[in-house]
Each structure stands twice: as C-alpha cells, then as structure tokens.
Amino acid sequence: xxxxxxxxxxxxxxxxxxxxxxxxxxxxxxxxxxxxxxxxxxxxxxxxxxxxxxxxxxxxxxxxxxxxxxxxxxxxxxxxxxxxxxxxxxxxxxxxxxxxxxxxxxxxxxxxxxxxxxxxxxxxxxxxxxxxxxxxxxxxxxxxxxxxxxxxxxxxxxxxxxxxxxxxxxxxxxxxxxxxxxxxxxxxxxxxxxxxxxxxxxxxxxxxxxxxxxxxxxxxxxxxxxxxxxxxxxxxxxxxxxxxxxxxxxxxxxxxxxxxxxxxxxxxxxxxxxxxxxxxxxxxxxxxxxxxxxxxxxxxxxxxxxxxxxxxxxxxxxxxxxxxxxxxxxxxxxxxxxxxxxxxxxxxxxxxxxxxxxxxxxxxxxxxxxxxxxxxxxxxxxxxxxxxxxxxxxxxxxxxxxxxxxxxxxxxxxxx
Amino acid sequence: xxxxxxxxxxxxxxxxxxxxxxxxxxxxxxxxxxxxxxxxxxxxxxxxxxxxxxxxxxxxxxxxxxxxxxxxxxxxxxxxxxxxxxxxxxxxxxxxxxxxxxxxxxxxxxxxxxxxxxxxxxxxxxxxxxxxxxxxxxxxxxxxxxxxxxxxxxxxxxxxxxxxxxxxxxxxxxxxxxxxxxxxxxxxxxxxxxxxxxxxxxxxxxxxxxxxxxxxxxxxxxxxxxxxxxxxxxxxxxxxxxxxxxxxxxxxxxxxxxxxxxxxxxxxxxxxxxxxxxxxxxxxxxxxxxxxxxxxxxxxxxxxxxxxxxxxxxxxxxxxxxxxxxxxxxxxxxxxxxxxxxxxxxxxxxxxxxxxxxxxxxxxxxxxxxxxxxxxxxxxxxxxxxxxxxxxxxxxxxxxxxxxxxxxxxxxxxxx
Numbered sequence: 001x002x003x004x005x006x007x008x009x010x011x012x013x014x015x016x017x018x019x020x021x022x023x024x025x026x027x028x029x030x031x032x033x034x035x036x037x038x039x040x041x042x043x044x045x046x047x048x049x050x051x052x053x054x055x056x057x058x059x060x061x062x063x064x065x066x067x068x069x070x071x072x073x074x075x076x077x078x079x080x081x082x083x084x085x086x087x088x089x090x091x092x093x094x095x096x097x098x099x100x101x102x103x104x105x106x107x108x109x110x111x112x113x114x115x116x117x118x119x120x121x122x123x124x125x126x127x128x129x130x131x132x133x134x135x136x137x138x139x140x141x142x143x144x145x146x147x148x149x150x151x152x153x154x155x156x157x158x159x160x161x162x163x164x165x166x167x168x169x170x171x172x173x174x175x176x177x178x179x180x181x182x183x184x185x186x187x188x189x190x191x192x193x194x195x196x197x198x199x200x201x202x203x204x205x206x207x208x209x210x211x212x213x214x215x216x217x218x219x220x221x222x223x224x225x226x227x228x229x230x231x232x233x234x235x236x237x238x239x240x241x242x243x244x245x246x247x248x249x250x251x252x253x254x255x256x257x258x259x260x261x262x263x264x265x266x267x268x269x270x271x272x273x274x275x276x277x278x279x280x281x282x283x284x285x286x287x288x289x290x291x292x293x294x295x296x297x298x299x300x301x302x303x304x305x306x307x308x309x310x311x312x313x314x315x316x317x318x319x320x321x322x323x324x325x326x327x328x329x330x331x332x333x334x335x336x337x338x339x340x341x342x343x344x345x346x347x348x349x350x351x352x353x354x355x356x357x358x359x360x361x362x363x364x365x366x367x368x369x370x371x372x373x374x375x376x377x378x379x380x381x382x383x384x385x386x387x388x389x390x391x392x393x394x395x396x397x398x399x400x401x402x403x404x405x406x407x408x409x410x411x412x413x414x415x416x
Numbered sequence: 417x418x419x420x421x422x423x424x425x426x427x428x429x430x431x432x433x434x435x436x437x438x439x440x441x442x443x444x445x446x447x448x449x450x451x452x453x454x455x456x457x458x459x460x461x462x463x464x465x466x467x468x469x470x471x472x473x474x475x476x477x478x479x480x481x482x483x484x485x486x487x488x489x490x491x492x493x494x495x496x497x498x499x500x501x502x503x504x505x506x507x508x509x510x511x512x513x514x515x516x517x518x519x520x521x522x523x524x525x526x527x528x529x530x531x532x533x534x535x536x537x538x539x540x541x542x543x544x545x546x547x548x549x550x551x552x553x554x555x556x557x558x559x560x561x562x563x564x565x566x567x568x569x570x571x572x573x574x575x576x577x578x579x580x581x582x583x584x585x586x587x588x589x590x591x592x593x594x595x596x597x598x599x600x601x602x603x604x605x606x607x608x609x610x611x612x613x614x615x616x617x618x619x620x621x622x623x624x625x626x627x628x629x630x631x632x633x634x635x636x637x638x639x640x641x642x643x644x645x646x647x648x649x650x651x652x653x654x655x656x657x658x659x660x661x662x663x664x665x666x667x668x669x670x671x672x673x674x675x676x677x678x679x680x681x682x683x684x685x686x687x688x689x690x691x692x693x694x695x696x697x698x699x700x701x702x703x704x705x706x707x708x709x710x711x712x713x714x715x716x717x718x719x720x721x722x723x724x725x726x727x728x729x730x731x732x733x734x735x736x737x738x739x740x741x742x743x744x745x746x747x748x749x750x751x752x753x754x755x756x757x758x759x760x761x762x763x764x765x766x767x768x769x770x771x772x773x774x775x776x777x778x779x780x781x782x783x784x785x786x787x788x789x790x791x792x793x794x795x796x797x798x799x800x801x802x803x804x805x806x807x808x809x810x811x812x813x814x815x816x817x818x819x820x821x822x823x824x825x826x827x828x829x830x831x832x
Contacts, residue, residue, distance in 0.1 A: 007455075011628075011630070012439075012442070012455070013442055013452045013453065013454075013455065014442060014443070014446050014452070015438075015439045015440065015441070015442030015443030015444070015445075015446055015452075016443075016628075016630055016639075017439070017630070018434075018436060018439045019435065019438070019439070019455075020434060022431075022435070022457075023428075023431045023433070023434045023435070024431065025431070026428070026429055026430060026431030027430070027431030027432075028431070029431075030430050030431055036429045036430070036431075037429065037458070037459065037464060038429075038456065038457065038458060038464075039423075039428070039429065039435075039455070039456065039457035040454065040455065040456055040457075041438075041454065041455035041456075042453070042454060043453065048453060048454075055471075108609075193524075212427075212432075214427070214432055214433070223432075278722075280701075283705070284701075284704050284705050284707070284708025284709070284713075284717075285696075285700075285701025285702065285703070285704030285705040285708070285720060285722065286701065286705040287701070288700050288701030288704075288705075288722045289699070289700050289701040289702040289704075289705050289813075291700070292700025292701070292722075292724065293700070293809070293810065293813075295775070295776050295777060295809055296777065297700075297724070298724050298725070301700075301724050302724055302725045302727075302728060303721065303722045303723050303724045303725060303728040303732075304701060304720075304721070304722035305719065305720070305721055305722075305732075306694075306701065306704045306708075306719045306720035306721075306722070307719050308708065308713070308714050308717050308718055308719045309714070309718045309719060309762075311718075311762075311763070312718060312719040312762055316719075316721075316732070316761070345732070346725075346727075346728055347727070359711070360711050361711060361712065393709070393711055394709065397709075
C-alpha cells in the first residue's frame with residue numbers, strides 16, 4: 001500500500017502560498033500505517049492534471065488530492081479525474097440544496113456556477129464540508145483509490161479527519177495491515193550532536209522501534225516508531241529502549257508525547273499553585289504571548305511589563321538607575337532586578353526578567369548582538385543565566401524565549 | 417522554458433517537516449520569468465530518486481533539487497543524478513579542504529564520510545555553501561539544466577541567491593526572454609469579496625498586467641503582474657490600471673511593495689515623532705512583540721503592560737475598579753481606560769488598550785468568545801472599536817493584533 005498526494009493550484013507553483021496541506025496529510029497517513037512515496041504539485045491546467053492522475057494511478061495504490069474544487073473555471077480537479085477515468089460527473093441535488101443554504105445562511109448571493117461544486121463521480125462517496133462550500137469525494141476504482149479534498153487548510157483538515165479517515169479504514173487499508181505507532185521524547189538544553197553521540201550505539205543498532213532525531217526552534221524531538229498490533233503492544237515493545245534512553249538523557253527530557261514546553265510549564269505552575277509574571281526587554285512581549293497562548297492561563301499568569309526604555313525599567317520595575325549606569329541595561333544585575341521588580345509589582349510567586357541585544361544594531365565588542373541575560377526570582381533567591389545567541393533579530397528573540405522557558409521548566413522541576 | 421522542483425527527503429513524506437524550500441524557489445523562479453509546472457517530493461530511495469530525475473528531465477527544461485546532500489548513506493541526490501546521467505562523481509580536493517576547515521573551525525571532529533559532500537559531476541559548477549557543509553552543484557546537460565541545493569532552508573536560500581541565480585541567468589534563461597515583473601498593493605479593512613466586487617470589471621477584462629488577489633491573516637494583497645523589458649517599462653505599463661485601482665480603493669491600501677503593516681506603522685511613528693505604548697489583556701503581549709520585531713523600534717516604542725488580572729489593570733494602569741465592576745473587564749470603557757492608563761504611565765504620545773475574550777472558555781451570550789475592544793488614546797481623545805471575531809484562541813488573538821495595527825495605521829494617517 002503506497003500513497004501519493006497531489007496538490008492542485010497554480011498559486012502554489014508561483015510560490016504565492018505555502019503548501020501546509022501535504023504535511024498534515026502525510027502525518028495522518030503515516031499514523032494510519034500508509035506509506036507515502038510521492039508528493040506532486042500541479043497547476044490549474046487540464047492536460048497536466050490528467051497526466052498527474054495517470055502517473056499517480058500507475059505508480060500508487062491510493063491518491064489524495066487537495067485544491068481545485070471551487071466554482072470557477074480554473075477549478076478542474078474533479079473534471080480531470082473524470083476525464084482520466086472516462087466517467088461522467090453527476091449533479092447531486094441534495095448537495096446543491098446544502099450549498100445554496102450555505103450561501104443564504106451567510107447573506108451571500110447564489111451564483112449558478114456554484115452548482116459545479118455539487119458534481120461527483122457515479123457511485124462515489126460524498127465527503128461533507130462542515131465549514132465551507134466545496135464537498136470532497138472518495139472513489140474506489142479498479143486498483144486505485146481516490147480522495148479529492150478542498151484546498152483551504154481548515155476545510156481540508158476537518159473533512160479528512162471526520163469523513164476521509166473512516167472511508168480509508170473501510171476501503172483502502174488492507175485487512176491485516178499492522179499499523180504504525182510512534183512515541184516522541186522532547187529534549188531541551190542539549191545539542192543535537194551531543195544527544196546523537198550519547199545514543200550513538202542505539203541509533204546504529206536499533207531497528208524495532210526505529211529512532212529518528214528532529215531538531216528545530218531550540219528543541220530536539222526523538223521519535224520511536226514501530227509497527228504493532230495495538231497501542232498496548234507498542235508500549236511493551238518500546239519499553240526497554242525507552243528506559244535505556246531515559247537513563248542516559250532523562251535530565252534533558254521536558255515532555256513525552258504531544259505536550260509542548262509551554263504546556264509543561266503551565267501544568268507545573270498549576271500543580272505547584274504558583275503564579276507568574278514577566279519583565280521583558282529584548283523579547284518585547286514574546287514570552288508573555290507564548291505563556292498566554294494556553295487556554296486558562298489566567299489561573300497562573302498575572303501580567304507583564306515590557307520595559308523597552310530605561311525609564312520604564314526604573315519607574316515601573318524599580319530597577320535602580322545607578323544599577324543601569326554601573327552595569328548597563330543589558331547585564332546580569334539588571335535582569336535580576338527586573339525579575340524581582342515584576343514579581344513584587346504584580347504579587348506573583350515567580351518573576352522572570354529578560355534583557356539582551358537582539359540586534360542588528362546596539363552591539364559592541366564587550367556586549368555583542370545576541371548577548372541575553374535571563375533571571376528568575378522567587379523571593380527566596382534569584383537565578384541568572386546568560387546566552388550568546390547567533391542569528392538574526394528574530395532568531396535571537398525566539399531563542400531567548402525558549403531559553404527563558406527552559407530555565408523556568410527546570411526551576412519548576414526543582415524549585416529553590 | 418519550464419522548470420520542476422524536486423524535494424528530496426523521507427522526513428517530508430512522513431510529514432515530519434514542512435517544505436518551505438519549494439515556496440521560496442517558486443517565488444524566485446517566477447521573478448526570473450521561469451514557469452514552474454511541477455513540484456515533486458521523493459524519499460531517500462535510490463530507485464525512486466532516479467525515476468524522478470528521469471521523469472523531470474523528460475517533461476521539464478530545468479530541474480532544481482533540494483536536500484539529500486549530507487554525509488550519510490541516506491543522502492543520495494547527487495549519486496542518483498550521476499547514475500541517471502551515467503556519469504561519475506569526482507572528489508574536489510579544494511572542497512574537501514574547505515569542509516575540513518568548517519569542522520575544525522567549530523571544534524567538531526572530522527569524520528571521513530564527509531568527503532562524500534565534496535563529490536561533483538565532471539564539468540559542473542560547484543555552488544559554495546557559505547553557512548553549512550554541503551556545497552551545491554549546477555550542471556547543464558543536453559536539453560536539461562540541473563541545480564542541486566542543500567535541504568536546510570537558510571543554506572539553500574543563501575546559496576540560491578548568491579550562486580545559483582547568476583548561473584541561471586548565464587546558462588538557463590534563453591536570450592531575449594522578457595522577464596516577469598510584479599507589483600503588490602496591500603489592503604486592510606476591506607473583505608476579499610468586497611474588494612473583488614469593487615474591481616470586478618478590471619478582473620474580467622484586465623490581461624496586461626494580470627491581477628490576482630491573495631487573502632490571508634487579516635490582509636489582502638493584490639498583485640499586478642506583466643512581462644516587460646525592464647522595471648521602467650513595467651511601471652509605465654501598469655500606471656493606468658494602478659491609478660484606477662487606487663481611485664476606487666485607495667482608502668484601504670496601507671502599503672505598496674514588500675513593506676509590512678508593522679513597518680508602515682513604524683515609519684509613520686518616526687515621521688510624526690511619536691512614541692507608543694500598549695496595554696494588552698487577551699493578546700498577552702502579541703501586539704508588543706510584533707511592534708518590537710522591527711530593528712530600531714526603541715526609537716518609538718517605550719513599553720507595555722500586559723494586564724491579565726484585574727488587579728494589574730487597576731494598580732498599574734489606573735483602571736478604576738468601579739469601572740470594571742460596572743462594565744466588566746471586557747468593555748469599551750475598560751479598553752479606553754487601559755489605553756489612557758498606559759499612555760500616562762509610560763509618558764508616550766499614544767497608548768493602545770486591548771481587552772477581549774480569546775476563549776475557548778469565558779464567553780457568555782452577552783459577551784461571547786471573540787468579542788474584543790481596542791482603544792487608542794492620544795491625550796486629545798480616545799477612539800474605540802469592537803470586533804466579534806470567529807475562530808480559535810490563536811485566530812482571535814492574531815486578528816485582534818491585526819485590528820489594533822489597522823486602527824493605529826488609520827490614526828497615523830489622520831491623527832485626531
């Protein structure tokens with residue numbers, strides 16, 4: 001069983017939009033134990049679309065398309081598939097009625113060209129679109145199965161999860177297929193090469209489960225993957241190697257599974273009944289924005305002061321102006337004072353202070369661009385770390401946020 | 417002249433990483449006047465890689481690959497191309513020396529397998545990698561030209577811009593090819609359908625330049641595209657239709673060209689010699705983070721108070737607790753009071769206040785999830801707007817930031 005994903009749209013070939021649909025579908029198919037061998041993107045062109053269907057049908061057992069289901073003359077996906085299969089498209093009156101309702105329900109004018117969206121191959125399964133106009137379609141033909149999905153990512157995802165997956169389980173996945181399971185360990189505070197070196201022998205010998213490292217945005221994910229008859233058997237299968245990995249690198253693991261670093265922190269704050277506030281300079285509110293991205297964050301997050309100017313550092317956070325003069329606004333002393341100041345100002349259990357030089361200007365040989373100080377203050381003491389980040393302004397700010405979250409996560413594991 | 421982009425990597429087929437390289441390359445090629453007809457992704461598999469080269473060479477004049485240039489046994493792009501072309505790969509001693517230097521310069525251990533990265537087709541052009549180890553390669557063979565680039569996006573981009581583009585101009589673009597130019601108008605505060613309706617006749621009749629709408633993240637971009645012998649001729653060509661578009665929709669245009677909304681705001685603040693501070697509740701620092709994403713923002717941005725709890729709204733921003741009791745924390749009155757409070761607290765020219773319900777919890781029939789109030793205060797008056805956004809927490813927060821930037825941009829055009 002191998003699958004191919006065809007993305008349809010000239011705007012993708014022109015680089016006008018980023019194709020995120022293919023990543024999501026690939027992830028879902030991997031989870032269903034279906035191997036994806038090819039991704040193809042083709043424009044809104046009848047001849048090339050038909051050729052793409054011909055090629056995919058020859059080399060793949062299962063073809064999923066996204067895009068080209070709209071009402072305009074450029075939307076050709078179903079038409080090209082029908083032409084290629086030498087089958088007609090038939091209008092579904094029920095679907096015409098549903099799409100009409102969608103229009104009237106939103107006070108939009110019905111245009112006859114929309115009828116086209118309600119045309120399907122005979123004996124195909126119509127996949128309902130819960131949030132947009134164009135329905136999808138699933139069709140099984142001789143040796144190849146087809147699923148046709150809309151292009152807008154939200155519509156595509158909801159339709160795939162709710163309607164395509166059940167159809168795939170019934171019609172595509174061969175009976176007896178052993179599904180693929182995976183388990184992810186998330187690391188922070190260790191480099192990719194160091195982690196690889198620490199687990200070198202496992203990477204070289206381990207086959208069931210297989211191990212794969214994925215680095216990005218200051219974190220490293222280690223994925224254990226294996227086929228197993230069910231979740232329980234998979235857990236049993238990975239147990240020994242999981243224990244071995246944890247015994248060597250456990251200190252750097254902040255989460256298992258889908259939980260993010262921000263969610264890990266949120267849980268720990270709630271469990272410890274602690275509240276948090278932040279005082280940010282170079283990160284300009286990014287730490288605060290990430291902490292409040294979680295629903296219910298008002299239970300542990302009180303607020304922040306973004307102190308870009310020295311006056312605000314002094315007047316609001318109570319950082320002594322003499323301290324700024326003596327050590328500079330970017331210094332360990334000022335980071336500590338900011339953390340303490342915001343904790344006292346907001347009455348939170350913990351305060352975090354960040355000050356640094358995000359660049360591109362403002363650096364000098366003694367304090368270069370990328371120098372960042374982060375402090376955490378709990379009333380019983382202050383911990384400060386410094387980093388020399390490389391990269392552009394955006395990278396330095398993102399890494400500073402990640403480093404602050406890392407410091408906080410460590411603190412919450414072992415408060416002092 | 418038509419091109420194809422092949423992305424190489426099993427991790428892309430597994431949905432583990434998002435393929436951003438193809439979008440960037442497609443944009444660049446469109447800018448060079450080269451049509452892209454296909455994107456293909458194929459895994460780290462010798463047989464399928466060779467087949468991908470075979471197919472692409474048959475249907476395209478120009479093939480660009482990304483990925484598969486590393487030192488491991490899984491990195492097969494150059495090997496597959498050489499096999500397909502029945503040519504050898506030859507080691508470049510100069511490149512071996514450069515890669516060795518890269519390793520020693522970073523205190524990394526040299527491993528012999530890295531030599532593989534310095535192997536190239538005979539008579540190919542080596543494309544230097546300024547920031548990583550794997551060099552790229554450009555090669556012209558009979559009717560098809562090939563460019564082989566590394567997978568990491570930064571390395572790929574720097575190599576493409578600095579080394580591949582000059583080679584393409586010399587070796588791929590046919591003499592006499594008329595390049596493609598485009599001009600972008602950026603709109604805010606008007607819906608896509610309204611804009612389309614306003615310009616309907618132009619969309620239907622306009623061919624040189626062509627018009628294309630692109631909506632996303634609260635903005636709409638209108639792209640005018642045409643072939644012309646140079647930038648000047650293009651400007652002359654688009655002048656009449658550009659004037660017509662502006663006469664109908666000028667009020668909603670915030671920028672022309674690559675300038676972002678945040679950059680437009682930054683410029684206007686600097687020009688007007690104004691300073692800014694923000695008081696954010698539901699956006700939790702996102703507005704502040706976006707305003708400080710611009711280098712040199714300390715010239716106009718002073719700071720913010722992220723006021724999640726009512727105590728902080730009252731104690732720091734001076735929002736009367738009676739006002740919160742009377743109207744609720746999410747109200748026009750509290751947004752205004754926050755804007756005024758942060759302006760006075762920081763001494764800025766303008767203060768912005770945001771309060772709303774980002775959800776998923778916290779809504780009720782009277783004040784549902786998605787209700788957001790935004791105020792701008794200049795000391796001479798306060799303007800408040802309210803929105804009822806749909807979507808999830810992330811959408812509502814992003815739209816609130818965009819709406820606040822929109823309000824600010826309008827204010828800066830016509831301060832009152």
